[in-house]
Amino acid sequence: MRENCLKTVYELAKTDERIVFVGSDLGVGVLAEFKREMPDRFFMEGVAEQNLVGVSAGLAMEGHVVYLNTIATFLSRRCYEQVAVDLCLHNVNVRLIANGGGVVYAPLGPTHLATEDVAIMRALPNMTIVAPADAPEMIRFVRASVDHQGPIYIRVAKGHDPVVTTDTGPFVIGKAVPMRTGGEVLLVTTGVGLQVCLAAADKLAAEGVKAAVLHFPTIKPFDTAALHAHAEAAKAIVTVEEHTILGGLGGAAAEYLAETDLLASRRFKRVGIPDVFPSVYGDQNGMMRKYGISADAVAATAQSLLAARPKAARVAA
Amino acid sequence: MTMPRLDDRSKDLRRVIVRTLHKARRGHVGAAFSLIEIFRVLYDDVLRFNPQDPKWKGRDRCILSKGHGCLALYALLADKGYFPPAELDRFCAADGILGGHPDAGKVPGVEASTGALGHGLPIGLGIALAQRIAKRDSRVFVVLGDGECNEGSVWEAAMCAGKHGLSSLTAIVDYNKHQSYASTKEVQDLEPFADKWRSFGFAVREVDGHDVAALRETFKALPFAGDKPSAVIAHTVKGKGASFAENNMKWHHKNKVTDQEVEALLAAIGEA
Structure with missing residues (x-):
């Protein structure tokens, strides 16, 4: 790359x-x-x-x-x-x-x-x-x-990353790219999180769950219109990024969704590196796996959101 | 160092600065008074510019890297017609264009927005490299503070400029020997200062930064070497021209300036 x-x-x-x-x-x-x-x-x-x-x-x-x-x-x-x-x-x-x-x-x-x-x-x-x-x-x-x-x-990612994008036309800065559409799960990702999410969607499909994958090659400006449109169809939304869960793609998605009514009836989870300096060495894939940035872990996270009880309306007493 | 009396133009420019800070009741007085002869000679005698076309490609570029000295720059830009002098009365006003540090997006004639220290020389170096690519003979002048030379980025840029042998680039240091807390000697001694610049690849001259004739002569000699960037170390006095403010740390940055203090400044300038 x-x-x-x-x-x-x-x-x-x-x-x-x-x-x-x-x-x-x-x-x-x-x-x-x-x-x-x-x-x-x-x-x-x-x-x-x-x-x-x-x-x-x-x-x-x-x-x-x-x-x-x-x-x-x-x-x-x-x-x-x-x-x-x-x-x-x-x-x-x-x-x-x-x-x-x-x-x-x-x-x-x-x-x-x-x-x-x-x-x-x-x-x-x-x-x-x-x-x-x-x-x-x-x-x-x-x-x-x-x-x-x-x-x-x-x-810039590591290089020799598996080629998964299919567009051949001009890159449009600021536009998200729907890689898979429709389904009760929406996986939101960027960079090489896309490869992880496509594999996670395959795994979910094998488990009988259809997952959409929305790729954000541009993180800022953030394509809120695309997020909104794809979130409406989902019951569970998972953001996946090779980055701290603070303030990155997951943060951008959370900020937008929190200011709409979309989260009222949907489960939402950020997958990424927690608020730590990673303390292990190894390699990129191993470190990503350690923090749940893998097809298996993302699929499991999505399933756990679906399995959670639907949100009940909470009204202050 | 000789201490010539200030002539009428130097006094008038200082009065403009006092007028400017009067309305806002604040400003970096010491730095502005330290800089005024440097800017006066640059704009009166050295720089090539066109106030009617501030972005004219053939102009010389002058960057005030020690942005807190902007009152001196504003006085010269107003004097040359970059904006109406009445704008000076809106210094630091919410809807004014003249802030406490210069903003290139707002003020015609300001090349780069500065205030955070250590940014002007790298930017000026990039601009000078662009002139070389374009085979244009425009020169670049960067005015730095002595305290500013504590910043590592100044020396990163100095090393890089030395490597490129950019004779179109001149660094001018307003060496008034005082920074915010105390003397430069106490806070972070810069000596041997001229040797530092020399060792980074600059051709260096030192000058009395309030001696207009000496400044003219020094700048006229630029570049000091055909294959090196130049550095002018201008020995100055912080607050020069108002005896009670000279070398007085209370006048590095002054706010809540009273009418009495304004009168005292104007009276002191008259006697300088």
Whole structure:
């Protein structure tokens, strides 16, 4: 996914002189062809994220579309004030390509996990947040990103993620994608949570329960219309994300649903990483399983919501 | 350091600042008075700009990175016609465009919204790189505070600017030796300050930041080297021009400014 993302940026830059690439201290040979063919628009400026974001803002203020790439947690935590002030306050066209969103770097420990990046980016006005599920969706997104006005946080998954998206048309920023429709369960997800949810829906189907899957490759702006329309048909709604349950996709869904009457007669549950720094290593899939982000656990969560007694109207005495 | 008397223009610009803070009854007086000669010389003698077309591509870009010094910048922008002087009387008003820190989205002539420290030099560096890509000869000036140079992001940008050898970029430090709590020596000593900038790849000159002729001469010599960014360390006095406010920490940021204090400031400026 990362390679396809960067390759697409390179392809676009060949014909669009506005496009500039800024990296920190990336792996040897990254975008060598970009550097060779367009050296004046290729910058590798070291392990200094505050400066990288400020420099990118300055380039964007002069009309460039800047693709800035480094590891997700360093691009979100380390330079948050620069992201807020230099990018969001000025509303400039800088795209943050954030490698290893979620728990991709599970073996490297909690300093390298980006498990609250969506939550903190969501809180910033003017910010757009995307988390494609697979490489084809990432490529479609990058093509759509060039002319978007304002900063974008791009959550990049591990790579070689199973291809599950089927759309081939233009990526529409801000639109959710219904992958399965209809059913008493609605699974709401983003990024590689989609693969988990599709497998969970298969498992539920085998158990005789039909589940809809609504994919949010854009988390902000949040497509509340799509959530509303698909929630109406469901009895149980489960959000699934490779992220803390605080303030991310589950938070966005909960905020919207709580302000409608949709939860009055529906059960709702957020699946994700609880409010902890994960204390184990292993690998991404193992860590996701540990916190219930797996087909089996999501299916079981959905079943438990369906099995719960229907909500009774509660009126204060 | 010589301490020349302030001429009429320097005094008038200080009076404009006092007028501006009078209505709001607040402002960073010390920083503004420290900066006024630097901005005066930049806008009178150095920068290429067009108030009728603030976004003119051929302009030089000037960023006030120590955003709390904005009263000095506002005085010059009003003087040059970027906005009507009457706007100064709405400083910090809810519906005014002039806040306690400059907002690029509201104020014509302000290149970047600052206030949080350590942002101007990275942004200015990016802007300078864009001029290089465009093969445009516009220059970039970033005005920093000394306390601001405590921020690591300043030195990240300095290291990066040095690497690129961007002679179109000039960092000007308003070195009044005082920050909010106490002297820079006590809070976070910057010395050897000029050597720090040199070691990061800058060509450096030091100047009396209130000596208009010396500032003109220094800026006229830019770039100080053809293959390096330049740094001007301007030795200044916080609160310069109002004797009782000079080097007086109570005047770093002042609120609830009284009519009597305004009169005292105007009287002191007259005697400076």
